[in-house]
Amino acid sequence: MNDRPNTPFTELEQRLRRAAPPCAPAPRAARVARVCAAVDTLPPPRAHHSAHPAFRLLARRVAALALIVLSAVLATRLATRQPLQPSLPLLSATSLLDGLGALHVPQRMTGPLAAESENLLTDLVTLTTVVNERTLAILF
Amino acid sequence: MQRVAQGEIQAFRIVAEALEPRLERFFAQLGVPASDRDDLFQETCLRLYRAADRYDPRRPLLPWALTVARRVMLNWHRARKPTVELDEARCVADTQRPVPETGGADDVWAFARARLPAAACELLWLRYGEDLEPAEIASVTRRTPVHVRVLLHRARAALATALEHDGTGIRPQGGER
Numbered sequence: 136m137n138d139r140p141n142t143p144f145t146e147l148e149q150r151l152r153r154a155a156p157p158c159a160p161a162p163r164a165a166r167v168a169r170v171c172a173a174v175d176t177l178p179p180p181r182a183h184h185s186a187h188p189a190f191r192l193l194a195r196r197v198a199a200l201a202l203i204v205l206s207a208v209l210a211t212r213l214a215t216r217q218p219l220q221p222s223l224p225l226l227s228a229t230s231l232l233d234g235l236g237a238l239h240v241p242q243r244m245t246g247p248l249a250a251e252s253e254n255l256l257t258d259l260v261t262l263t264t265v266v267n268e269r270t271l272a273i274l275f
Numbered sequence: 276m277q278r279v280a281q282g283e284i285q286a287f288r289i290v291a292e293a294l295e296p297r298l299e300r301f302f303a304q305l306g307v308p309a310s311d312r313d314d315l316f317q318e319t320c321l322r323l324y325r326a327a328d329r330y331d332p333r334r335p336l337l338p339w340a341l342t343v344a345r346r347v348m349l350n351w352h353r354a355r356k357p358t359v360e361l362d363e364a365r366c367v368a369d370t371q372r373p374v375p376e377t378g379g380a381d382d383v384w385a386f387a388r389a390r391l392p393a394a395a396c397e398l399l400w401l402r403y404g405e406d407l408e409p410a411e412i413a414s415v416t417r418r419t420p421v422h423v424r425v426l427l428h429r430a431r432a433a434l435a436t437a438l439e440h441d442g443t444g445i446r447p448q449g450g451e452r
Binding site for chain 2: 143144147148150151152154155156158159160161162163166167169170171173174175177179180
């Protein structure tokens, strides 16, 4: 960010860097000694948590591999166990649906439909006649 | 720190000696009075020691140490009891005010501390005083790198404006902006 030469704050950044007070050339021995004395009274840090990064990576890979293998084993077992489950009795669809045929009563609708059609036709003719008469009555 | 984590307690002296000047300057720049810096340094070192097993050697030590030091300093700020200033003690307080050491009359850091909020000064110091990258500052201050860049830009702009409008003391070197 500060390395860009054309930023409007380049001079300010350089000035801030120049004005930063330097560190003390040497640490305060008394302060460090006090810290070290305090550290000596503490138990050592838990070294067993500080596993090497390469070991952590290896452990993660082993764990992932174990998870994959266990998942595969579980899936295989489920697949092989499925036929052992108590299966439902085989039912024939045709034998069940055959009974429905007995419930169906064929009805002949030709006659009623033909009569209805004639009625509609008669009504339409009557309506047309009436409309024509009214229309002519308005005109003449 | 790896040796410390493996139980070599004496190796922590090297860490403490390396960190002492940096943390002393860090605390001084962020307004911690000299009388309290000793305690803050000790507390920071003890926390670093206890957390030595969690240190990742692939990462630099200083941002990690500054993260711990910053938390210790924030706890110190919170633990300070609020006080009401008495009229008769005001003149005494002015002389004993915990003003960090300045580098002279043309100290832009003192000017920044006087004009900018503490958070802006802290970011500017981490960037230009400690020379940390924005990503490292983000890990120290628990912000995102983009947020840090935005805050740094605002802090720089505010400081530049304050320097331009300052009629008494410091002016930006190098001309107009």
